[in-house]
Amino acid sequence: MKHVGTQTILFDNPPTILETSSIVGPKESEGPLAKYFDQCLDDEFWGEKTWEKAESKIIKENVNAVVAKSGIAATDIQYCFAGDLLNQCISSSFGLRELNVPFFGVFGACSTFVESLCLGSVFVEAGAATNVLCATSSHFCSAEKQFRFPLELGNQRPQSAQWTVTGSGAAIVSNSRNRSIYYLYDPWKNC
Amino acid sequence: MKPIETKQEYSDYVDKKSPNSPILKNCFNAFWVGGLICSIGQILFDFCQYKGMDETSCSTVVSIVLIGIAAILTGLNIFNKIGKFAGAGSLVPITGFANSIVSPAIEYKSEGYVMGVGGKMFTVAGPVLVFGISASVIIGIIATFFS
Numbered sequence: 001m002k003h004v005g006t007q008t009i010l011f012d013n014p015p016t017i018l019e020t021s022s023i024v025g026p027k028e029s030e031g032p033l034a035k036y037f038d039q040c041l042d043d044e045f046w047g048e049k050t051w052e053k054a055e056s057k058i059i060k061e062n063v064n065a066v067v068a069k070s071g072i073a074a075t076d077i078q079y080c081f082a083g084d085l086l087n088q089c090i091s092s093s094f095g096l097r098e099l100n101v102p103f104f105g106v107f108g109a110c111s112t113f114v115e116s117l118c119l120g121s122v123f124v125e126a127g128a129a130t131n132v133l134c135a136t137s138s139h140f141c142s143a144e145k146q147f148r149f150p151l152e153l154g155n156q157r158p159q160s161a162q163w164t165v166t167g168s169g170a171a172i173v174s175n176s177r178n179r180s181i182y183y184l185y186d187p188w189k190n191c
Numbered sequence: 192m193k194p195i196e197t198k199q200e201y202s203d204y205v206d207k208k209s210p211n212s213p214i215l216k217n218c219f220n221a222f223w224v225g226g227l228i229c230s231i232g233q234i235l236f237d238f239c240q241y242k243g244m245d246e247t248s249c250s251t252v253v254s255i256v257l258i259g260i261a262a263i264l265t266g267l268n269i270f271n272k273i274g275k276f277a278g279a280g281s282l283v284p285i286t287g288f289a290n291s292i293v294s295p296a297i298e299y300k301s302e303g304y305v306m307g308v309g310g311k312m313f314t315v316a317g318p319v320l321v322f323g324i325s326a327s328v329i330i331g332i333i334a335t336f337f338s
Binding site for chain 1: 271
């Protein structure tokens with residue numbers, strides 16, 4: 001692993017994404033990407049009392065799903081990098097509590113997931129871990145409550161207003177040294 | 192495309208790319224919904240006068256009834272739909288003020304009654320109250336000295 005250019009890390013044995021999983025809310029389920037998500041919810045609360053608890057449940061269930069899909073035991077995951085948009089990253093910290101994996105809270109707003117993947121890959125490449133879990137979550141209602149106006153407020157949104165995703169994404173980044181992987185395209189061939 | 196360097200250039204670029212609000216349609220909707228709310232107020236006012244109340248009591252009754260209706264509609268998740276459709280038409284009359292206090296109260300109920308409902312109730316309407324009351328106090332002091 002070495003540093004090249006100004007902002008690039010070059011890996012000797014690039015870590016790979018072992019498995020991914022995603023859960024999304026009702027609005028995302030209506031979109032053109034719906035068929036690519038693992039689970040689509042039809043209720044913003046998902047049986048919980050508050051939006052924050054619902055978000056926490058989404059990331060918890062999603063992390064359980066990715067671990068189950070990957071076929072490795074939760075005990076084989078050494079670290080977890082995750083974050084969300086709420087104060088003190090509460091939905092991630094509460095959602096990941098039961099997993100019993102050391103947790104690094106990441107806050108990067110929209111870039112949280114990629115940030116977790118970067119940090120996780122460096123951990124794997126450096127030999128500090130063989131498998132790390134990278135995850136993120138957000139919830140339209142809890143984000144509106146935290147950053148904007150109450151949902152019941154009768155105001156107009158501009159035509160170009162953004163809509164925070166209700167959902168969670170998770171990936172397991174793993175060491176590829178002991179696995180045979182075909183690289184279809186090697187961007188570092190000429191480095 | 193030439194690179195965007197200044198804040199002004201970026202702002203112009205965003206303005207060019209983002210779709211405009213349908214101003215005419217919005218104005219028309221705001222006009223008739225706002226007019227309707229005010230007409231309802233006037234009908235109530237006339238009805239109270241017909242029942243023999245004086246002018247001050249009539250205004251108070253009208254305000255209370257409109258605030259009550261707006262608060263109930265907010266609770267039923269109807270007022271935000273009206274607000275989305277009518278914009279300033281439902282926001283500028285007293286109904287908008289009622290909505291701006293009731294909506295945070297509903298939103299923050301999950302954080303408890305004291306620190307949630309009590310503490311966060313005025314997050315939207317707070318500035319209006321602070322500056323409205325401050326301004327009226329200052330005008331009152333000035334009026335006392337110069338009248």
